[in-house]
Amino acid sequence: MKLKLDFVSKEPKQTKDNEIFLVNDKSSKNKLLKSVYKSLLANKLFTEKKFLLKNINNKNYIFVNCLKSKTSLDYEKLGSHLYIFLKNNKIDKSFLVSNASYLTNVQFEKFLHGAQLKSYQFDIYKTDKSKNEIINLYVVGIKSKKSNILRNKLNSLLQGIFLTRDLVSEPGNVLHPDEYARRITKLRKLGLKVTVYNQKKLKKMGMNALLGVGQGSVRGSYLVTIEWNGAKNKSKPLAFVGKGVCFDTGGYSLKPAKFMEDMTYDMAGSATVVGLMKTIALKKSKINVVGVVGLVENMVSGNAQRPGDIVKSYSGKTIEVLNTDAEGRLVLADALTFTEEKFKPQFIVDLATLTGAIIVSLGSEYAGLFSNNDKLSKQLIDAGESVEEKLWRMPLNENFDKLINSKNADMQNINYIGGAGSTTAAQFLQRFIIKKTPWAHLDIAGMAFSKYGGALNSGGATGYGVRLLNKLIEDNYE
Numbered sequence: 001m002k003l004k005l006d007f008v009s010k011e012p013k014q015t016k017d018n019e020i021f022l023v024n025d026k027s028s029k030n031k032l033l034k035s036v037y038k039s040l041l042a043n044k045l046f047t048e049k050k051f052l053l054k055n056i057n058n059k060n061y062i063f064v065n066c067l068k069s070k071t072s073l074d075y076e077k078l079g080s081h082l083y084i085f086l087k088n089n090k091i092d093k094s095f096l097v098s099n100a101s102y103l104t105n106v107q108f109e110k111f112l113h114g115a116q117l118k119s120y121q122f123d124i125y126k127t128d129k130s131k132n133e134i135i136n137l138y139v140v141g142i143k144s145k146k147s148n149i150l151r152n153k154l155n156s157l158l159q160g161i162f163l164t165r166d167l168v169s170e171p172g173n174v175l176h177p178d179e180y181a182r183r184i185t186k187l188r189k190l191g192l193k194v195t196v197y198n199q200k201k202l203k204k205m206g207m208n209a210l211l212g213v214g215q216g217s218v219r220g221s222y223l224v225t226i227e228w229n230g231a232k233n234k235s236k237p238l239a240f241v242g243k244g245v246c247f248d249t250g251g252y253s254l255k256p257a258k259f260m261e262d263m264t265y266d267m268a269g270s271a272t273v274v275g276l277m278k279t280i281a282l283k284k285s286k287i288n289v290v291g292v293v294g295l296v297e298n299m300v301s302g303n304a305q306r307p308g309d310i311v312k313s314y315s316g317k318t319i320e321v322l323n324t325d326a327e328g329r330l331v332l333a334d335a336l337t338f339t340e341e342k343f344k345p346q347f348i349v350d351l352a353t354l355t356g357a358i359i360v361s362l363g364s365e366y367a368g369l370f371s372n373n374d375k376l377s378k379q380l381i382d383a384g385e386s387v388e389e390k391l392w393r394m395p396l397n398e399n400f401d402k403l404i405n406s407k408n409a410d411m412q413n414i415n416y417i418g419g420a421g422s423t424t425a426a427q428f429l430q431r432f433i434i435k436k437t438p439w440a441h442l443d444i445a446g447m448a449f450s451k452y453g454g455a456l457n458s459g460g461a462t463g464y465g466v467r468l469l470n471k472l473i474e475d476n477y478e
Contacts (some may be wrong), residue, residue: 206297216304251324357421
């Protein structure tokens with residue numbers, strides 16, 4: 001069921017039978033709630049349940065237990081639980097919810113935001129529209145300039161997350177590199193400067209590592225830059241780089257069939273970057289930010305890259321491609337050097353569904369963080385903790401370099417000895433940060449897609465990284 005929020009000045013007729021109250025330890029001052037609240041506390045009903053449905057004078061009241069909710073994240077989770085409660089208890093499709101005086105604007109807006117995040121659905125290919133029921137949530141309360149600013153910020157974030165989830169959810173036959181590049185250009189209407197480098201331009205630029213991955217596909221290969229210049233001065237931008245392998249067969253190092261079906265989301269790193277850039281533009285952030293995404297399709301054909309091929313990267317360094325399924329690092333190699341050279345950013349954060357090894361290490365609880373900079377690492381970890389998009393820092397060390405040194409080229413794209421798969425992949429990427437720019441690599445292979453869903457997302461594409469990077473920017477750079 002879809003959730004639709006309407007902000008109104010007074011109670012509409014549609015909600016005359018259903019009302020939602022958020023209850024905390026100060027709410028007993030409310031005359032309407034006083035007797036019911038005391039009864040709930042006396043019977044200790046709220047010690048175990050988050051929601052209680054009570055019928056009083058033929059009207060349904062949903063009492064929401066806020067007693068243990070303290071942080072903004074607590075209220076977001078509470079909102080997500082409300083959506084599930086409304087979905088499961090099909091009382092009616094219209095509800096009224098009001099901000100009580102004992103809740104701060106932040107608490108209330110985060111509560112609504114959590115409900116919206118949880119309600120996401122990707123159903124555009126469903127032919128049976130009869131099941132597309134809508135829960136209407138009418139929000140009544142006094143509007144203030146402060147609450148409107150916060151609401152607009154959260155709505156901008158929501159739109160960015162939903163764009164990321166939409167992109168990751170699309171099948172490979174729809175969102176191939178040609179279509180993906182076209183969709184990104186639509187963001188120009190938000191004030192973003194979008195530049196698309198096609199195969200002809202990339203070849204002239206010497207981006208042979210990226211082009212090698214996509215050469216087996218009938219689709220094009222692209223590098224797309226998305227710029228937001230919100231600062232009044234010409235300060236160095238923050239840079240975010242994403243892997244956009246729209247479908248990954250593994251190439252001639254072919255994936256097993258049971259792993260290949262999920263490879264439509266191998267472009268999730270790029271989708272996070274695109275969603276973040278939309279959020280920044282909608283918020284009209286007063287900073288300079290650039291997003292860079294490499295868009296390719298790793299296919300098998302008579303023209304596909306072979307194991308043992310040697311390519312010359314944009315940096316000038318040569319790479320022996322021993323495994324064509326270690327393709328994401330080839331795309332990022334060119335994208336990273338290009339981003340550092342062209343934009344001279346304050347820092348670079350790249351995101352990629354890069355290795356299965358990170359899932360072995362961290363499961364679906366943490367993304368792997370690899371970095372050459374302690375300050376940036378701490379900022380990312382702190383931001384991730386506050387929005388529950390967690391990171392765990394993994395090691396980088398020059399001793400790992402010997403595992404990816406090649407006898408025939410400057411380096412090889414896999415560690416053929418075995419072990420440390422995620423670390424050697426990150427060590428490979430670090431070689432393409434030529435000027436020692438502060439850099440962090442986020443391996444999000446275990447976080448981008450969930451078959452079961454989480455606290456703030458339904459099953460499927462999670463949109464992981466948009467909230468994390470938005471928080472990083474808000475707390476440290478805006």
